[in-house]
Amino acid sequence: MDREILRRLESLNQLRLTEEEKEKVLSFFEMQDKEITRLGDIDTEKVERMVHVMPMNNVIREDVVNKVFTRDELQAAAPEAYDGYWQVPRLVE
Amino acid sequence: MKYETVIGLEVHVEMATESKIFCSCSAKFGGEQNDHVCPACCGMPGMLPIVNKHVVDLGMTAGMMLNCDINRTTTFDKKSYYYPDLPNAYQTTQWFAPVCVNGTVDIKTSKGEKKVRIKQIHMEEDAGKLVHDDWTDSTLVDFNRTSVPLIEIVSQPDLSSAEEVIAYLERLRSLLRFAKVSDCRWEQGSMRCDVNLSVRPEGSDVLGVRTEMKNMNSLSAIERAIEYETARHIDAIENGTEVLVQETRRWDDIKGKSYAMRTKETAGDYRYFPDPNVMPVVIDDEWYNRIKETLPDLPEVKAQKFIELGLTEYDADQLIQSRALCDVFEAAYKTSGLAKESANWIITDCMTILNKKQMTADMLSISGKALGELIKLVAEEKVNRGNAKRILAVMFDEDINPQEYAEKNGLIVSNDTGKLEEVVKAVCAADPKSVEDYKNGKEKVFMALFGQCMKQLQGNCNPQALKEALLKELQ
Numbered sequence A: 001m002d003r004e005i006l007r008r009l010e011s012l013n014q015l016r017l018t019e020e021e022k023e024k025v026l027s028f029f030e031m032q033d034k035e036i037t038r039l040g041d042i043d044t045e046k047v048e049r050m051v052h053v054m055p056m057n058n059v060i061r062e063d064v065v066n067k068v069f070t071r072d073e074l075q076a077a078a079p080e081a082y083d084g085y086w087q088v089p090r091l092v093e
Numbered sequence B: 001m002k003y004e005t006v007i008g009l010e011v012h013v014e015m016a017t018e019s020k021i022f023c024s025c026s027a028k029f030g031g032e033q034n035d036h037v038c039p040a041c042c043g044m045p046g047m048l049p050i051v052n053k054h055v056v057d058l059g060m061t062a063g064m065m066l067n068c069d070i071n072r073t074t075t076f077d078k079k080s081y082y083y084p085d086l087p088n089a090y091q092t093t094q095w096f097a098p099v100c101v102n103g104t105v106d107i108k109t110s111k112g113e114k115k116v117r118i119k120q121i122h123m124e125e126d127a128g129k130l131v132h133d134d135w136t137d138s139t140l141v142d143f144n145r146t147s148v149p150l151i152e153i154v155s156q157p158d159l160s161s162a163e164e165v166i167a168y169l170e171r172l173r174s175l176l177r178f179a180k181v182s183d184c185r186w187e188q189g190s191m192r193c194d195v196n197l198s199v200r201p202e203g204s205d206v207l208g209v210r211t212e213m214k215n216m217n218s219l220s221a222i223e224r225a226i227e228y229e230t231a232r233h234i235d236a237i238e239n240g241t242e243v244l245v246q247e248t249r250r251w252d253d254i255k256g257k258s259y260a261m262r263t264k265e266t267a268g269d270y271r272y273f274p275d276p277n278v279m280p281v282v283i284d285d286e287w288y289n290r291i292k293e294t295l296p297d298l299p300e301v302k303a304q305k306f307i308e309l310g311l312t313e314y315d316a317d318q319l320i321q322s323r324a325l326c327d328v329f330e331a332a333y334k335t336s337g338l339a340k341e342s343a344n345w346i347i348t349d350c351m352t353i354l355n356k357k358q359m360t361a362d363m364l365s366i367s368g369k370a371l372g373e374l375i376k377l378v379a380e381e382k383v384n385r386g387n388a389k390r391i392l393a394v395m396f397d398e399d400i401n402p403q404e405y406a407e408k409n410g411l412i413v414s415n416d417t418g419k420l421e422e423v424v425k426a427v428c429a430a431d432p433k434s435v436e437d438y439k440n441g442k443e444k445v446f447m448a449l450f451g452q453c454m455k456q457l458q459g460n461c462n463p464q465a466l467k468e469a470l471l472k473e474l475q
């Protein structure tokens, strides 16, 4: 983790960190990095790849339509809505 | 120097499901803005996605139609990017274990036959729609399309001309429509295509700089864009008109030009990450075999079978344009035992009605069995063709039994010779001049009298029997 990676993550996540926050994040990631690097010491030769963190499969549903919420209910807490649309600052395509 | 174009395609197809991929909202095209939306697909916190089983069915079906291997354990991953059409700020897609890998599609062009390799097919959710609104000077977001299930079919860079690309896309469309994976309607956006293209000296095995044109939505635009890009690349290589860079470009079909959009993100920038909220899907033998058994014949195999039943090549070709036509034909043939007639009724009469209703062949939903029964009634001369057509029109709107309907509405051909004679006598008595003319050798009036009788009988008689009865009366 260095300042360049942090800068890229900032831009990808659309965040703006203060200098103080950057220091905090960098030292946190440095610590994490050390821990994660230690995992490399474990012999995983005979361990099968983990497919998923949850020991569960096939949480699936039938293809049936069910309408539970109205548009007004969903948009009740929207910061901005207009004519049934969510509204955001104009994007230049 | 001679150059060759190297093209790989990413084709997005909206799957023909009722509901969305991770929630129960309707997946149908259209509807009022944000009418097919729930807390899950508009990205409210705390919602858990649950995989639509039919999406996996159709993903597998697509893979089997394209000769792919099916990953028996398939998982979903997050692809992160920020854009208002993506309420979660990530798209749930498949990166590490897509449902299908390593397939092939056979294509035919003027240069002969070719196998195009498929790298993978993955299942994912579609994004919403943005409307850039001048009136409010803002961007309006519609999440109806958000989470509508897609498959993305990724080919290897095996295509080398616009002609091959068109052949490949048409083949793909035909196979997927046949297997009812998707209606593949370019004009509704249920089929879209990203074109990756580079150019290199013929015979070279080093790939040139690759550009990508995203979201192409018509065959003619794709064809023009490939020709334009190929020429642009060659011009840059030969004449140094510009420096080619790996980038995403937008095709402007009206101006006939492509424009640079943004530098292509590398895969790392999407930060693909296993989605902890979507559990892996494990496909057991029972599930796998159930899908395998529902696979239709390839269109050309079906056509061959139809020809063996006695259809002409032309008729068979008409029927395989749509799976719906094939299904109705097969049921009608099974009931009536009359191949040629069944094909004619579908290709001529059903298509006429569909056209009038501004419907496509895919929308033919009449009962093939009922059509077979109607064809039998005509063949047995129990209903005449004109009335049969009327009954067919009713079949488009109502679920009817043709025989019962014909009986109830007096459309059965009468074999009652007493009735025939009665009508013939009445018609002749009412028009003594024509009868006189006929007896004096004016044979033309026969058809006029015949027509009047037919009219009185409302067409419900055997024409031969009527002819005989009328001749007898005039003697």
Ligand SMILES: [Zn+2]
Pocket: B020, B023, B024, B025, B036, B037, B038, B039, B040, B041, B042, B147
């Ligand atoms: Zn939903």
